[in-house]
Amino acid sequence: MKRSLACLAAVVFAGQVGTAAEIKIGVVAELTGDMPAVGASCKQAALMAVDEVNNAGGLKVGGSTYTVDLEIEDNAAKADQSALAAQKLIAQDRVLAIIGPNASLGAVPASAIAEGGRTVMITPWSTNPKTTRDMRTGRPKRYVFRACYTDTFEGHVLAMFILNQLKLKRAAVLYDVASEAPTSQSELFRRIFTEKGGVMTAFETYTTGDRDFSAQLTKIKESNPDIIFLPSYYNDVPLVVTQAKRLGVTVPFLGSDAWSSPELITLSQGTVEGYYFANHYAADIATPAAQAFIQAYKARYKALPDDVAALTYDAFGLLFQALKQVDKPEREALRNALSSISRYEGVTGNMRFQEGSGDPIKSAVILQVKNGRFVWFANANP
Amino acid sequence: MAYLFQQILNALQLGSIYALIALGYTMVYGIMTMINFAHGDIFMVGAFLCFVAATVLGLSFIPALLFSMLGCALLGVVIERLAYKPLREAPRVSAVITALGVGLMLEHLTLVFSPYPRHVPALWSSASWHVGGVTLSSLQVLIIVLSVLLMVFLDWLVRRTMLGLAIRAISWDRTVAAIMGVPVDAVISLTFAIGASLGGAAGFLYALAYPVIDPYMGVIVGWKAFIAAVVGGIGNIRGAMLGGFILGAVEILVAAFLPSTYRDLIAFALLFILLICKPYGILGQPRPQKV
Numbered sequence: 001m002k003r004s005l006a007c008l009a010a011v012v013f014a015g016q017v018g019t020a021a022e023i024k025i026g027v028v029a030e031l032t033g034d035m036p037a038v039g040a041s042c043k044q045a046a047l048m049a050v051d052e053v054n055n056a057g058g059l060k061v062g063g064s065t066y067t068v069d070l071e072i073e074d075n076a077a078k079a080d081q082s083a084l085a086a087q088k089l090i091a092q093d094r095v096l097a098i099i100g101p102n103a104s105l106g107a108v109p110a111s112a113i114a115e116g117g118r119t120v121m122i123t124p125w126s127t128n129p130k131t132t133r134d135m136r137t138g139r140p141k142r143y144v145f146r147a148c149y150t151d152t153f154e155g156h157v158l159a160m161f162i163l164n165q166l167k168l169k170r171a172a173v174l175y176d177v178a179s180e181a182p183t184s185q186s187e188l189f190r191r192i193f194t195e196k197g198g199v200m201t202a203f204e205t206y207t208t209g210d211r212d213f214s215a216q217l218t219k220i221k222e223s224n225p226d227i228i229f230l231p232s233y234y235n236d237v238p239l240v241v242t243q244a245k246r247l248g249v250t251v252p253f254l255g256s257d258a259w260s261s262p263e264l265i266t267l268s269q270g271t272v273e274g275y276y277f278a279n280h281y282a283a284d285i286a287t288p289a290a291q292a293f294i295q296a297y298k299a300r301y302k303a304l305p306d307d308v309a310a311l312t313y314d315a316f317g318l319l320f321q322a323l324k325q326v327d328k329p330e331r332e333a334l335r336n337a338l339s340s341i342s343r344y345e346g347v348t349g350n351m352r353f354q355e356g357s358g359d360p361i362k363s364a365v366i367l368q369v370k371n372g373r374f375v376w377f378a379n380a381n382p
Numbered sequence: 383m384a385y386l387f388q389q390i391l392n393a394l395q396l397g398s399i400y401a402l403i404a405l406g407y408t409m410v411y412g413i414m415t416m417i418n419f420a421h422g423d424i425f426m427v428g429a430f431l432c433f434v435a436a437t438v439l440g441l442s443f444i445p446a447l448l449f450s451m452l453g454c455a456l457l458g459v460v461i462e463r464l465a466y467k468p469l470r471e472a473p474r475v476s477a478v479i480t481a482l483g484v485g486l487m488l489e490h491l492t493l494v495f496s497p498y499p500r501h502v503p504a505l506w507s508s509a510s511w512h513v514g515g516v517t518l519s520s521l522q523v524l525i526i527v528l529s530v531l532l533m534v535f536l537d538w539l540v541r542r543t544m545l546g547l548a549i550r551a552i553s554w555d556r557t558v559a560a561i562m563g564v565p566v567d568a569v570i571s572l573t574f575a576i577g578a579s580l581g582g583a584a585g586f587l588y589a590l591a592y593p594v595i596d597p598y599m600g601v602i603v604g605w606k607a608f609i610a611a612v613v614g615g616i617g618n619i620r621g622a623m624l625g626g627f628i629l630g631a632v633e634i635l636v637a638a639f640l641p642s643t644y645r646d647l648i649a650f651a652l653l654f655i656l657l658i659c660k661p662y663g664i665l666g667q668p669r670p671q672k673v
Binding site: 206207210212268269 | 598633635
């Protein structure tokens with residue numbers, strides 16, 4: 001009995017190796033912690049991207065066909081756990097590449113691990129310049145890429161939007177000083193906005209986990225701005241906006257891409273109606289390729305994909321396009337193929353990587369909250 | 383001037399919530415000389431009970447408040463009986479570690495239902511009045527008035543009733559109180575129930591004022607309220623109230639007049655200096671250790 005089982009196992013095992021080898025891809029996502037909606041979108045889009053490839057018979061790399069296997073790790077939206085998860089995927093699971101983490105607070109530490117482990121990491125959603133750039137040497141990291149635009153670009157887009165389209169001159173900022181993306185977005189926004197002739201009336205901060213913003217909002221109200229830039233994640237936005245309205249603040253808020261989760265609509269109950277924010281893509285004006293993705297995602301998960309889902313799908317798209325160019329699924333070859341991608345047609349638009357850098361050149365959109373939905377308002381090209 | 387008044391109102395709102403939570407820490411410490419680190423998470427459960435009462439059960443304001451308070455009181459008693467009572471004679475540090483564990487358990491129990499933050503619907507009118515540049519919302523009035531009423535009631539309970547006398551007797555000397563016929567177990571359970579129900583009321587009011595709740599919301603607020611209890615003199619009920627209002631005022635006023643980035647740094651440095659000057663807290667008194 002024992003022997004026959006062993007034989008059977010040997011046959012099954014041999015059969016698997018014979019027909020299809022595996023490519024292991026790691027995912028690090030914010031499944032628990034402060035922004036579970038981000039992790040859930042990432043995971044769902046990752047499963048969809050990989051199933052599509054596997055159901056089509058696998059991925060052809062240098063003449064052989066491989067099935068793609070996912071290793072999904074939770075980082076609890078924390079910096080230390082992101083580094084640990086990346087370490088585990090690289091050293092223990094020996095993945096070919098890592099997709100994620102999404103939020104910059106996890107992507108920045110994980111990128112250092114990926115760079116040290118010479119493993120490709122593509123973050124779908126981290127916009128912080130530090131993710132792809134080594135701040136000590138000032139040089140781009142060799143193995144770290146992203147599927148989204150950077151904070152520098154977003155800061156520029158939003159500053160110009162206020163000055164040129166809304167024709168407002170006085171802006172205040174309230175941001176979470178303990179979180180990577182909001183901090184860098186706020187500082188870049190302030191620099192660009194004042195350079196272009198805007199007036200910064202107040203520049204206030206809070207810390208992750210704070211829920212009382214009454215002191216800062218009273219101060220901002222006193223400074224008399226025309227608009228308030230609030231680059232907070234979707235879970236903080238409703239708290240700030242509700243308290244501001246209670247304190248008699250009547251000017252609008254302007255958001256960053258961190259607003260874009262549909263959870264914002266559920267949590268804010270109409271308080272963000274009419275406000276604008278910058279985003280990576282607009283589901284309502286998508287290209288045919290994007291429409292196909294949106295339809296498939298809706299059919300599978302009964303929900304409209306947010307930008308994290310779309311960017312995760314694009315991160316996998318970039319990865320698969322690069323893998324088709326290499327002879328063997330190896331980390332170094334994959335890295336070289338990725339950095340030489342000259343055109344990728346993604347759900348979030350066309351992109352290519354800047355010379356010697358992991359930052360893609362792509363456009364942004366401005367969305368408006370209208371009747372509880374995110375509606376396209378304007379395009380912003382690089 | 384209007385700016386200062388507005389900030390003082392903000393401070394009163396925040397301070398009254400800190401004070402309500404601080405009372406839970408101080409009552410348990412007063413009777414058991416034990417720090418109930420699960421109290422911040424009981425506060426969180428109070429906020430979630432408010433959410434359940436408002437959405438699933440569809441209760442109105444007063445029944446929902448009672449639901450949160452009674453639910454937390456029951457939770458406090460269960461925790462005391464299951465987790466702390468067996469450790470009453472064990473080294474104090476065991477009870478403190480158990481309390482931390484109970485807190486983590488409550489967080490993850492809530493997490494099991496859903497990791498998503500929840501929106502709490504308005505149970506109270508959102509009217510506001512503008513008086514000479516100061517905006518006063520009806521919610522602010524509710525929070526401050528209700529907190530003060532609860533504190534006055536508690537103060538009366540502890541100073542003027544038989545139950546209060548029993549609590550103070552056990553706090554003074556548990557063994558002697560038992561010999562004199564005080565039902566020690568029942569009174570300790572009741573103390574936990576009162577402390578936890580105040581935590582529940584604080585969670586309820588907090589959920590109305592800051593209407594997005596999540597399972598980790600009690601951690602930082604809990605720490606801050608604990609600090610408030612220590613600043614006021616832990617074990618002293620009026621001290622906990624005073625400490626809560628002081629912490630609220632320091633946090634708001636530092637952010638109001640100095641760069642908000644340094645708020646916590648300056649606020650806690652001030653409290654630190656205060657504790658150096660008054661090591662037992664503002665109203666606390668040194669307890670002679672019996673040999």
